[in-house]
Amino acid sequence: MLKIKSITLNNSNQLSLLFDSTTALPCLYPMFYINSSLKFKSESTQQAYLQGIKQWYEFWREKHNQSFCKYFREYKSNPELMIKEVDSFILYLENMQEIDQKLIRLGSNPSINYNTLAHRLRAIISYLSYLLDTFSQVHGKSISPEIARYKSILSQKSDLVKNLSSNHHKAHKNGSNFKSLTEEMKKALYSIISPKAPEPLFKGKKAQLRNFLIVHLLLNYGLRTGELLLLTLNSIKADSKTLNTYLLITDTHDKTDVRTTKPQIKNIQSVRTILLEKSDAQFINMYINNIRSQDSENHMLFLSLQAPYSPLSKSGFKKVITVMNEKMKSMYPQYFDTNYIDSIDKISAHTLRHTWAYMMLKHSYESYLSTHNRAKAMENAVESLRKMAGWSRNSTMPYLYASRFISENANLANIQRITRVDTHYE
Structure with missing residues (x-):
């Protein structure tokens, strides 16, 4: 049996590995x-990629009755079988991890999430490509024609990944079109999490205030879950000249963090400095002075409200979001009704980041329009969003996260075009 486990390195980083339960290695x-x-x-x-590799190893064991590592060690100079089995592996995933030699199906199983399947396939293509690059050729010698051909085949499989993901979106075309909240939805959300809400969502005033601050930071500054949970008391810094307050987003490696599964910064672009609005800075200081336990010996910003006041865990954070999502669904079911084009599936931390990206891009675009044409205004707005969100220059994520605004903007431009044409013919 195979299991995915995380180990802590000397520098406090987490490394996920695939373990064989029989050998414990x-x-x-x-x-x-x-x-x-x-x-x-x-x-x-790391764990997302390992899930795909784990399923590949399980598939290989079931079909060939041997460890894939053993196979590759013996045939690494000509691993033709592993290339041939990629297509069989896709069918294996589509058949709910059951091997069926007569199965002919691609993108047609209604019970399969093809977006997830595409992620698994992307992971295994990356893994097999790594094996070919690292172990299937002699260092210092030119690549053999066979290995070059295998690498080319794997590269072609990447197109299949895109098709599978596309099939997933087509299969769910009757679902929600966007991942972000509308302005109306956002106001409704604030009405139930506000410290002044008539019926507090969370038990106790302190819990309501802390959780409001958490959601407010996610909505106002687009923080990822890991970035939020990594914030420490030292993450809030003032500027001596302007007296502005900033939020430092970085991997702190704080030794007082006692969580078993520690959050991490996603990548080097995630490290950034965010200017806080003055009232938000005041609210954070109020939370630190009046709500956050003064008895805690650790430095993390968000703590449990009960002794021993441990740092807020991922599971604790998810409970906050789950409670909020369930309340929104009970009070505002229309927001989740797929009969409406602007419906959403659920409210999650990801939803809040999408919403921030939408609002940020829209505001920046409208600001740049006063001095730039539409194309340049959008280009500048996207660049601003990249920097604020912690994305690399080549990342397409700004367009994915802000899809609601881009869609609205394109539709508005089309309606304006139609209106001008109709006026011309009057």
Whole structure:
């Protein structure tokens, strides 16, 4: 049996590995792959890739009655079988992890999330490509024609990943179109989490205030979950000249963090400095002085409200979001009704980040329009969003996260065009 476990390194970073329960040792080649290619990625990213590799190993064991590591060690100079089995692996995933030699299906199983399947396939293509690059050729010698051909086949499989993901979106075309909240939805959300809400959502005034601050920071500054949970008392810094207050987003490696599964910064672009609005800075200081336990010996910003006042865990954070989501669904079911084009599936931390991205892009675009044409205004707005969100220059995430605004903007431009044409013919 295979299990995914995390270990803590000397620098407090988390490294996820695939373990064989029989030997209690990590699987050899996945360990090399994670340590070489993914050790600087977040724990969640490492585990997402390992899920695909784990399923590949289970598939290989069931079909060939041997460990994939053993197979590759013996045939690494000509691993033709592993390339041939990629397509069989896709069918294996579509068939709910059951091997059926007669199965012919691609993108047609209504019970399968093809977006998830695409992620698993992307992970295994990356892993197999790493094996070919690292172990299937002699260092210092030119690549053999066979290995070059295998690498080309794997590269072509990447197109299949895109098709599978596309099929997933088509299969869910009757679902919600966007991941962000409308302005009306946002106001409704604030009405139930506000410290002044007529019926507090959380038990106790302190819980309501703390959780309001958490949601407010996610909505106002687009923080990722890991970034929020990594905030410490030292993350809030003032500027001596302007007296402005900033939020430092970085991987703190704080030794007082006693959580078993520690959050991590996603990548190097995530490290950034965010200017806080003055009232938000005041609210954070109020939370620190009046709500956050003064008896806690750790430095994390968000703590449990009960002794021993441990740092807020991922599961604790998820409970806050779950309670909020369930309340919104009970009070505002229309926001989740798929009959409406602007409906949403659920409210999650991801939803709040999408919402921030939408509002940020819209505000920046409208600001740039006063001095730039539409194309340049959008380009500048996207660049601003990249920097604020912690994305690399080549990332397409700004367009994904702000899809609601881009769609609205395109539709508005089309309506304006139609209106001008109709006026012309009057």
